Amino acid sequence: xxxxxxxxxxxxxxxxxxxxxxxxxxxxxxxxxxxxxxxxxxxxxxxxxxxxxxxxxxxxxxxxxxxxxxxxxxxxxxxxxxxxxxxxxxxxxxxxxxxxxxxxxxxxxxxxxxxxxxxx
Amino acid sequence: xxxxxxxxxxxxxxxxxxxxxxxxxxxxxxxxxxxxxxxxxxxxxxxxxxxxxxxxxxxxxxxxxxxxxxxxxxxxxxxxxxxxxxxxxxxxxxxxxxxxxxxxxxx
Numbered sequence: 001x002x003x004x005x006x007x008x009x010x011x012x013x014x015x016x017x018x019x020x021x022x023x024x025x026x027x028x029x030x031x032x033x034x035x036x037x038x039x040x041x042x043x044x045x046x047x048x049x050x051x052x053x054x055x056x057x058x059x060x061x062x063x064x065x066x067x068x069x070x071x072x073x074x075x076x077x078x079x080x081x082x083x084x085x086x087x088x089x090x091x092x093x094x095x096x097x098x099x100x101x102x103x104x105x106x107x108x109x110x111x112x113x114x115x116x117x118x119x120x
Numbered sequence: 121x122x123x124x125x126x127x128x129x130x131x132x133x134x135x136x137x138x139x140x141x142x143x144x145x146x147x148x149x150x151x152x153x154x155x156x157x158x159x160x161x162x163x164x165x166x167x168x169x170x171x172x173x174x175x176x177x178x179x180x181x182x183x184x185x186x187x188x189x190x191x192x193x194x195x196x197x198x199x200x201x202x203x204x205x206x207x208x209x210x211x212x213x214x215x216x217x218x219x220x221x222x223x224x225x226x227x
Contacts, residue, residue, distance in 0.1 A: 037216075039218075046218060049217065052214070100216075104169045104170050105216065106154040107209075108169075
C-alpha cells in the first residue's frame with residue numbers, strides 16, 4: 001500500500017528557508033505515470049497547490065510562489081523535497097505531500113501533513 | 121491563472137438530506153475537475169475525478185456532474201460520516217487550483 005510521509009523542522013525563523021522531504025513507501029517514485037507534489041493549508045483556511053515534479057525532473061510551480069520555491073526529486077531514496085525561501089508568518093501552514101495521477105491531474109494519495117510554523 | 125469559485129462556503133443540513141455544492145471556473149476546463157472530502161486533522165480524500173467518475177471505494181451516494189465552467193457535487197442522502205469540508209480542484213495546463221471549500225454542518 002502506497003504511503004507518503006512528510007518530514008522536516010516544525011519551526012522556521014522568518015527570512016530563512018523552509019525545507020521538507022516526502023518519503024514514498026510501497027511504490028516507486030520513478031513510475032512514469034505519476035507526478036509528486038506539495039500542497040499547503042493555512043490553519044482554518046483552504047488548500048493551496050505549491051508545486052509538482054515528475055521523476056524525470058520536469059517541474060511545475062504555482063505562479064504566486066514560483067520565485068521562492070524549489071521542488072526536487074531523489075529517485076535513489078524514493079523521496080522528493082520542497083524548499084521555500086525567505087519565509088514569513090504567511091507561510092505558516094500544514095504542508096502535505098501527495099501523489100498525482102498523470103491522466104486526471106488529481107491527488108489520489110496524501111501524506112498525513114506536517115505543521116510548519118514561521119516564528120522567531 | 122484560472123480562478124475557482126465554490127459555493128456555498130457553509131451548508132447546514134440534516135441526515136438524509138440531499139446536498140448540492142457548486143464550483144465555477146473562470147474559464148473552460150472541460151471536465152478536468154475533482155472533488156475531495158476533508159475531516160478535521162486529516163488529509164483530503166479524493167471522491168470524484170474527471171468531473172463525474174467515482175473514486176474506488178467511495179459510496180455511490182456521492183456523484184459529480186458538469187463540464188466547461190460549472191460543476192456540481194451531490195450527496196444524495198447525507199450520512200453522519202459525511203459532515204466534513206469539501207473542496208473542488210481543477211487541473212489545466214499543468215496548473216492545479218483548489219476551491220475555497222464548503223463546510224457541511226449538522227443542522
